[in-house]
Amino acid sequence: MKLNLFVMLFALVYCINYSVAQQDSVKMVVAKNADVDSSGIDPKAQEAYNEGISAFESKKYDQAISNFEKALSIAPDFKKAQKNLAYTYLSAGKNEKAAKAFEKLTSDEEIAHLAYFELAVLATKRDSLDQAIGYYSKAIEANPAESKYHHQRGIQYFKxxxxxxxxxxxxxxxxxxxxxAEMYNDRGSAFRKMEKLDRAEADYKKAIANDPRFVVAYNNLGSTLREAGQHDRAIKTFNKAIAIDGDFHLALNNRGYAFFESGDYKSALKDFMKVTQLEPSYASAYNNLAAVYLKMKDYDKVVDYATKAINKNEQLGSAYYNRAAAYEMLRKLDKACEDWSNASAYGVSVADRYYGQTGCANLIEK
Amino acid sequence: MKKIIVLAILCFSVSALAQKEVVFDKKNFKDNKKAYKEAEDYLEEADELMIPNPFPRYAQALELYKKANDFNDKSSHVNFQLGLCYMNTAEKFKSLEYFEKSFKLNPNKHVDIHYYLGRGHHLKSEWDEAIQHYEAHKKRLNAKEQLQDMMKVNKLIFECKSGKELVKDPTRVWIDNMGGMINSEYPEYGMIMTADASEIYFTSRRPSTLGGGKDLMIDQYFEDVYTSNKFEGNSWIKAKNIGDPVNTKGHDAAVALSPDGSKMIVYIDDKGDGNLYESVREGNEWSKPKKFDEPINSDYHEASAWYTSDGKRIFFISERPLEKRGNPKDRDIYVAEWDAEEEEWIDPQRLPEEVNTKYDEDGIYVHPDGKTIYFSSKGHNTMGGYDVFKSVLQEDGSWSKAENMGYPINTPDDDVFFLVAANGRDAYMTSYREDGFGDKDLYKVTLLGDEKEPILMAEDLLLANAEAPSSAVVIEPKVEVKDQLAILKGIVRDDKTKEPLKANIELVDNETNEVVAEFTSDAKTGRFLVSLPGGKNYGIAVKAEGYLFHSENFNVKQNEAYKEVEKNVDLKKVDVGQSIVLRNIFFDLNKYTLRDESEKELMRLTKLLNDNPSLKIEISGHTDSRGSAAYNKELSKNRAKAVVDYLVGKGISKDRLEYAGYGEEQPINSDAEISKLKRRAEIEDAHQENRRTEFKILEN
Structure with a gap:
């Protein structure tokens, strides 16, 4: 028969009191059915805990927190309440409190890996990659058989x-x-970053084999092929992604890029235009329209689309760059210089060179 | 074969379009003798001007030929001469029109007509047509006797082929006229400038030339040096003649300026010798040009020159032969070093073949970077006449292969005097263009560099899910809230003596009929203590040797944080007349069938009888007062009998057992007492207490 600690303690205390009072000894007998309530937790704590769950389920997180805290004030070792409180903090967006609560839970061997996982998630949200890696490492130590922990730590290393x-x-x-499929995709991307394009391609294909509707992997495979200069294969791969999800704007955008690189500007324009219809706020597509028109020497349209791109993302360096190139050809050098300056500020390093070559410093400062 | 076809088509088209020539002969103009005479005079005068003396005077002849042509435009000769004049004056492009007309009027009039037709097309960048005519011209040449002519036309064909390639990939430039403050309807050319291009000098043939004289040989004003600057603001000020002593009444041309604008190199013809002079700026005045000593100047022609930005070297053009006192060579680029100690230029070196060719080089310019030279050459892959080239001094001292600056900087005509400012983007050149102010003008060339490749944005989801993973929010479920364990405690004593007894105590969960605890009371104190879950109905049975057992039911309520139930039990000795209530014997309502949960109590009773074989007992049934007395009596009797039957079934002798039904005759709680109770539950409990089974010891 399993007797919980509470019952035993209670019995002991009771026995002592009783014996002292009565000057004799009597053994506490515990009925066989006494383990029906195995918690040994004060019902008031349990009631507060249950009310906490009801509040949580109604998304009344503050109330739930109050209930769980009440339960813990009555029964500080109420593990379930500790755990629920931690998750409620998380759901309420009180991440600092959640982190402290999960730190407490790491002392419980049974759920330590879960607590470390949550701590890692919180670290990721804070962009503390090293901390996240540290917590995932502890989660892995506590439960090495959980592939998710390896996957997530890998993602942090990737970042x-x-x-x-x-x-x-x-x-x-x-x-x-x-x-x-996701892990194959992610490993493929890591290989791609290491410029091991063959291995990247192989992993993306495995991702697709495991999930034939995994458009992200198709898209990544397409981009890998495009980067390798295999435009025809890239376009065919993007076609598959688009066949699965016709609204997958990234694949459309990337196919447009592949069309552009293969010299098919008309198809490129068509794809980029479609992206702007699907995702009217996607600045890159407007930038890419501007880029194609720059190649086609239609400078007025470059200015038009690059301006749209900038209106949607005022830090899009490439759009400033493309517009600058158009302004230069339209002989609006002051505007070109301003755009090259912005492009350079937003990471387009070559723009800095053009700024200098054009003598922009003189133009603007005068 | 292809060429034959082309020529056949050419001849066919010519004959098809041929017009009838009308030569200048008075027989042809009998009706207009006076006008003819006038036109003939123009013609004769023009033809005379075309005789080299020492050079043909094309500009003057052109005006006269135009007048003759106005009278009779069907003269193959006049049209041809007009073509020649245009070709050698500013409006070169017009030449083709007249050569073509001359050819149409009389294809056989001029043996060299295909050469000139080739030149006309060549100047208009009509490469294929030019090549066709050059090929046609070649066919009329005798390779052995006219080798030089053959080589010359081959060179022209090569130039056309170069041009054809060069125009395919034009240099990205803007070419802008420098405007009315600099240019005029007269020729401007040979611009030189300071390194920052803020001050310029150039040569012009304007009426404001010092002395206002004209070079009658070419019917143009004498060359003078003019200057402009944009020291204040971005605009050029009106160009002005820099006056003497640099300018004289004759030709004066500035060819170079030091990077800081403190020295100027001037070209002076020196009666055909051609020498370089240096003038130094003193305040706002230029000193009288001083002739460079040897080795810059020589007995041969020196023309263009330029200083390096550090002033330690000078590049110049010279026709000097490779050996002393040899024949003049073509124009080549030389470089000399400045000997600071001796304060003289020394050791002139001819630049290698990467730069110099067997054709003329001219118009040297050294970029302020000190290692890039721009020059013009009739060699390399020129597309015609002088083209501008660029070469860069390498770290090992060699020169890069001359690179054609490309179309439209270069044209099939002469392209000379190309300067690039220190910023590498602004350049200046001399050009004749239809949109100009007239004749040659100065142009600013903006070098745009390679085409700026567009930047496209690609985006991938490299990580299938780069966001922080979802939290595994796993809320533990609700718990069933249980009572706190209740405590059952009490003392077992002798009913009469009240002495504590050690008794066996059995606790049964009446719901499950399960014995949940078996224990004994303390021998010394008779105490017992048991913890058990609340919310249940329990049966307790207490037995001690020599005593009748005691049984009782009780509830432990739920939802109480802590509950203590006290059950003190006084056991009766097994003596005759003692009776006890068997509280744990249960019957169904209005029936006398024993319910299963009675089993434990019945077993205890059986055991009592077995343990005390001499015992003889009476089992009696009792009901509450509800229902008829007779019915109650019968029911209670049958219930007592059911217990007896059970005991008999368990092997107890019938002789030891009696039974009786007392109905409602012996209540524990009288109706009067019950009537005083108010709460329904209490009333019910009182009736319940009256409904019972008892046994009494009859014998022992």
Whole structure:
């Protein structure tokens, strides 16, 4: 019979009191059915806990927090309440409190890996990649058989541009979960970043084999082929992504890029135009329309579309660059200089050179 | 074969379009003798001007031929001469029109007509047509006797082919006229400038030339040096003649300016010798030009020159032969070093073949970077006449292969005097263009560089899910809120002596009929203590040797944080006359069938009888007062009998057992007492207490 700690403690205390009072000894007998309530937790705490869950389910997180906190004030070791409180903090967006609550839970061996996982998630949200990696490492230590932890740590390494470590983690994760299309995709991308395009291609294909409707992997495979200069294959791959999801604007945009690089400006324009219809706020598509028109030497249209792109994303360096190139050809050098300056500020390094070559400093300062 | 076809088509088209020539002969103009005479005079005078003396005077002849042509435009000769004049004056492009007309009027009049037709097309960048005519011209040449002519036309064909290639990939430039403050209807050319292009000098043939004289040989004003600047603002000020001593009444041309504008190199003809002079700026005045000593000047012709930005070297053009006292060579580029100690230019070196060719080079300009030279050449892959080329001094001292600056900087005509400012983007050149102010003008060339490649944006979702993973929000479920464990406690004593007893106590969950605890009371104190879940109905049975067992039911209520139930039990000895209520014997309502949960109590009773074989007992049934007395009596009797039957079934002798039904005759709670109760539950409990089974010891 399982007797919980509470019952035993209670019995002990009771016995002592009783014996002292009565000057004799009597054994506490526990009925066989006494383990029906195994929690040993004060019902008031349990009631507060249950009310907390009701509030949580109604998304009344503040009330739920108050209930769980009340439960814990009555029964501080009420594990379920501790856990629920931590998740409620999380749901309420009180991430700092959630982090503290999960830190407490890491002392419980049974759920330590879950707590570390949540701490890692919170670190990721703070963009603290190193912290996230640290927590995922602890989660892996506590539960090495969970492929998700390897996958997620790999993602953090990827974000840190430590692609070798990322590949190692993805590979471990895939050894546990051999059919994860997402992990194959992510490892493919890591290989792509390492310029191992053959291996990238192979992984993207495995991702697709495991999930034949995985448009993201098709898109990535298409882009890999485009970068390798295999425009025809790239276009065919993008076609497949678009056949699955005709509204997948990234694949349309990338196919447009592939058309552009293969010299088919008309098809490129068509794709980019479609993207602007699907995603009217997607600045890159307007920029790409501007880029095609720049190649076609239709400078007025370049200005038009690049301006639209900038209106949607005022930090889109390439749009400033393309518009500057058009302004130069329209012989509006003051505007070109201003745009090159902005393009340079937003990461287009070549714009800085053109700014200098055009003698912009003189033009503007005078 | 292809050429034959082309020529056949050419001849066919010519004959088809041929017009009838009308030569200048008085027989042809009998009706207009006076006008003819006048036209004939123009013609004779023009023809005389075309005789080299030492050069043909094309500009003057052109005006006279025009007048003759106005009278009779069907003269193959006049049209041809007009073509020649245009070709050698400013409006070169017009030449083709007259050569073509001359050819149409009389294809056989001029043996060299295909050469000139080729030149006309060549100047208009009509490469294929030019090549066709050059090929036609070649056919009329005797390769052995006219080798030089053959080589010359081959060169022209090569130029056309170069031009054809060059125009396919035009240099990205803007070419803008420098405007009315600089240019005029007269020729402007040979611009030189400071490194920052803020001050310029150029040569012009304007009426404002010093002395206002004209060079009668060419019917143009003498060359003078003019200057302009944009020291204030972005606009050029009106160009002015820099006056003497640089300018004289004769030809004066500035060819170079030091990067800081403090020195100027001037070309002076020196009666055909052609020498370079240097003038130094003193305040706003230029000193009288001083002739460079050897080795810059020589007995041969020197023309263009330029200083390097550090002033330690000078590049210049010279026709000097490779060997001393040899024949003049074509114009080549030389470079000399400045010996600071001796304060003289020394060691002139001819630039290698990457730069110099067997044809003329001229118009040297050294970029302020000190290593890039721009020059004009009739060699390399020129598309005609002088083209502008660029070469860069390499770190190992060699020169890069001359690179044609491309179309439209270069044209099939002469392209000379090309300057590039320090910023590498602004350049200046001399050009004759239809949109100009007249004759040659100065133009600003903006070098746009390679086409700016567009930047496209590609975007991938490299990571299938780069966002922070979703939190695994797993809320633990609700718990069933249980009572706090209740405590059942009490003392077992002897009913009479009240001495504590050690008794066996059995606790049964009446719902499940399960024995949930078996224990004994303390021998010394008779105490017992048991913890058990609340919310249940329990049966307690207490037994001690030599005593009748005691059984009782009780509820432990739910939803109480803590509950203590006290059950003190006084056991009766097994003596005759003692009776106890068997509280854990249950019957269905209005029936006398024993319910299953009675089993434990019946077993205890069986055990009591077995343990005390001499015991003889009476089992009695009792009801509450509700229902008829007779019915109640019968029911209670049958219930007592059911218990007896059970015991008999368990092997107890009938002789030891009696039964009786007392109905409602012996209530524990009288109706009077019950009537005092108000709460329904209490009333019900009182009736419940009256409904019972008892046994009494009859014998022992």
């Amino acid at each position: 840190k541009e430590d692609y070798e470590s990322a590949v190692k983690d993805f590979t471990k994760g895939l050894a546990i979960n051999t059919t994860s």
